[in-house]
Amino acid sequence: MAITSRPPSNDPQNTALVEASLNRYLVPALGSRSIHHVSDTDIANITKKIVAGGHPQRANTAFWYMRAFSTGIANRRNGSSRFPARDWKIRYPAPIVKRKRVVNDAELAAIWTGCEPEPGDIGYSFGSIVKLLMLTGQRRTEIAAMRWSELNLEAGT
Numbered sequence: 001m002a003i004t005s006r007p008p009s010n011d012p013q014n015t016a017l018v019e020a021s022l023n024r025y026l027v028p029a030l031g032s033r034s035i036h037h038v039s040d041t042d043i044a045n046i047t048k049k050i051v052a053g054g055h056p057q058r059a060n061t062a063f064w065y066m067r068a069f070s071t072g073i074a075n076r077r078n079g080s081s082r083f084p085a086r087d088w089k090i091r092y093p094a095p096i097v098k099r100k101r102v103v104n105d106a107e108l109a110a111i112w113t114g115c116e117p118e119p120g121d122i123g124y125s126f127g128s129i130v131k132l133l134m135l136t137g138q139r140r141t142e143i144a145a146m147r148w149s150e151l152n153l154e155a156g157t
Helices: 012-030 040-052 056-076 105-114 124-136 140-144
Strands: none
Touching: 012 040, 012 056, 040 056, 105 124, 124 140
């Protein structure tokens, strides 16, 4: 069994990451059981194994994906799913680590300079995307998926 139903997302890359994580961790743990028969204990056991393998943040991400997936199932079944994320008694399997470092001004300048296109550079648009990320603080998928209709070039916004 593989999970192939796609969660609603405008980001195919994110959808692929979610699907890969579910197929890597949840599907093997399910065996022949239906997704509707997975308990919070099953999810806790799956994520504990990931933490024990030395990947606490990966366990948190897998937990979040499994919880989001179960919410989607519950919503599709009008709340009658036996896999109700909103009723889970378990929490994230590892402490959530906040970033302790930010890029300093010299590093920002080096990144900006590195984004300047070289003659004949095939990937020139990626430098523009990185610069826009630096200027706006948006996520990469928000910039990469941006449409011209979202911009007002006359107003500079």
